[in-house]
Amino acid sequence: MALLEVKNLEVYYGVIQAIKGISFEVNEGEIVTLIGSNGAGKTTTMQSIMGLIPAKHGEIIYDGVPINKVPSHKIVQMGMTQVPEGRRVFQELTVFDNLLMGAYTKKDNKKIKEDIESVYDRFPRLKERKNQIAGTLSGGEQQMLAMGRALMSHPRLLMLDEPSMGLSPLLVDQVFSIIKDIHKEGTTILLVEQNAGKALAIADRAYVLETGNITMTGEAGTLLNDDRIKKAYLGG
Numbered sequence: 564m565a566l567l568e569v570k571n572l573e574v575y576y577g578v579i580q581a582i583k584g585i586s587f588e589v590n591e592g593e594i595v596t597l598i599g600s601n602g603a604g605k606t607t608t609m610q611s612i613m614g615l616i617p618a619k620h621g622e623i624i625y626d627g628v629p630i631n632k633v634p635s636h637k638i639v640q641m642g643m644t645q646v647p648e649g650r651r652v653f654q655e656l657t658v659f660d661n662l663l664m665g666a667y668t669k670k671d672n673k674k675i676k677e678d679i680e681s682v683y684d685r686f687p688r689l690k691e692r693k694n695q696i697a698g699t700l701s702g703g704e705q706q707m708l709a710m711g712r713a714l715m716s717h718p719r720l721l722m723l724d725e726p727s728m729g730l731s732p733l734l735v736d737q738v739f740s741i742i743k744d745i746h747k748e749g750t751t752i753l754l755v756e757q758n759a760g761k762a763l764a765i766a767d768r769a770y771v772l773e774t775g776n777i778t779m780t781g782e783a784g785t786l787l788n789d790d791r792i793k794k795a796y797l798g799g
């Protein structure tokens with residue numbers, strides 16, 4: 564059984580159909596990537612899975628349970644968390660308080676403190692800046708904070724929306740290496756990316772999204788060597 568199954572999903576903004584009946588699945592233990600260019604519908608798909616944008620048709624099934632009508636905070640409690648596009652940290656709060664917000668589904672204060680320490684171990688820069696206001700962090704630091712905050716809920720499935728966006732090549736490498744580590748430690752990953760080369764390099768399987776439709780799917784390694792993918796997404 565897939566951990567996440569999306570069946571014939573259709574999403575509209577008013578009369579405009581952004582997602583046109585897509586189906587895909589993520590199995591436990593996989594890194595699956597959804598690649599596509601600007602405006603293909605990647606963010607809409609992720610927001611719809613998280614219950615932030617309603618699906619007009621189709622089913623979203625997490626761990627065997629239909630979640631179309633489940634509110635976002637309940638979905639987080641069920642074990643699925645997202646790192647939204649543009650890193651959306653709480654700009655006016657400190658690094659520490661942002662991490663605390665990530666633990667809003669938890670009640671055990673001692674455990675929350677331990678979890679914050681383990682985020683600091685993974686992202687030492689956040690520890691150095693724990694009292695700094697998040698809005699004053701660099702783009703890379705905000706990405707780390709957004710990831711750290713998501714990890715505070717101990718997701719079984721972590722969804723990342725364009726974690727490489729706006730980062731220097733060095734930071735992109737760092738972020739992807741952290742995603743690989745999180746995966747190795749047992750978290751299933753759904754990675755939404757415009758940077759197809761990087762995403763395909765770490766994923767097991769991939770789906771290509773184009774103007775609201777899935778147009779290709781396969782093993783990530785196979786797609787990385789596919790001429791159509793090379794031409795459309797890998798610069799030749």
Ligand code: ATP
Binds near residue numbers: 581
């Ligand atoms: P990007 O990488 O630019 O974020 P994306 O693949 O994530 O692109 P979406 O943001 O999901 O794409 O957008 C899919 C389509 O839906 C686009 O045509 C976009 O213009 C449209 N869209 C997105 N948000 C809204 C909105 N709030 N109202 C109307 N149309 C929207």
